[in-house]
Amino acid sequence: MLTALTREISPCLAQCELSHVDRCRIDVDLAFQQHAAYRACLERFGCAVTTLTADPDLPDCVFVEDTSVVLDEAAIITRPGAPSRRGEIDAIRQALVRYRPLHCVEPPGTLDGGDVLRVGQTLYVGITARTNEGGIGQLQRHAGPYGYTVRPVPVSGCLHLKSACTSIGEDALLINPGWVDAAEFTGLELLIVHPDEPGAANALRVGGTVVCAAAFPRTRQLLEDRGFTVATVDNSELAKAEGGLTCCSLLFET
Ligand code: CIR
DSSP: OEEEEEEOOOTTGGGOOOSSSOOOOOOHHHHHHHHHHHHHHHHHTTEEEEEEOOOTTOTTTTOGGGGEEEOSSOEEEOBOSSGGGGGGHHHHHHHHTTTSOEEEOOTTOOBOGGGEEEETTEEEEEESSSOOHHHHHHHHHHHGGGTOEEEEEEOOSSSSHHHHEEEEETTEEEEOTTTSOGGGGTTSEEEEOOTTOGGGGOOEEETTEEEEETTOHHHHHHHHHTTOEEEEEOOHHHHTTTOOSGGGOEEEEO
């Protein structure tokens, strides 16, 4: 069964970390509604959704993707690059321990799960302000024995590797080549986001469906023209906190 681990939105979301977008007012009630619709969407596509309670002192706790890398064989608990986010990992560790053996990224390494893109046995890892060489090395050390190869990838202009590209099929990526060099992914089918929608590269593949943010209709059309089955959810409020669709869940088989 496909499990989706999610976490409620913190009441202090407005104090979230921001790197590439300007701070603007977030409608927290609407964010709650949109997050509920996101969870319902995951259920509709076959996930058993578990939702952890929010921590009122952790503004970014809804973005669970950054706290771990869940592989089939084990989970790597990250050490988020933003110090304000390090308290998020305790609840995630407690939730994941029943499903996977756990490994942990230790200081001075930093790693955000949003920087880790899995394609088969390859883990592409963004080199960003959040993920450093030490974190990448520890990921290789933990995941290597399970047969994974780690490939560091430079990223610029956005928060995470998965802001710049995400998986939309076994060997297919949705990508904004302005933020990551398409040549890093030779051998994979690449679908480039519509030029008017640079933020559209963060889509969530669940079952056979690609879930896109409603803000990106032109990229949705490109996906449909290429034969993908697409659904949309409105993510307008968490996007103001620099969150995309992959950020709000950890998907894994149980
Ligand atoms: C942050 O800057 O850490 C949060 N405001 C947004 C994190 C989004 N996570 C992700 O893209 N994986």
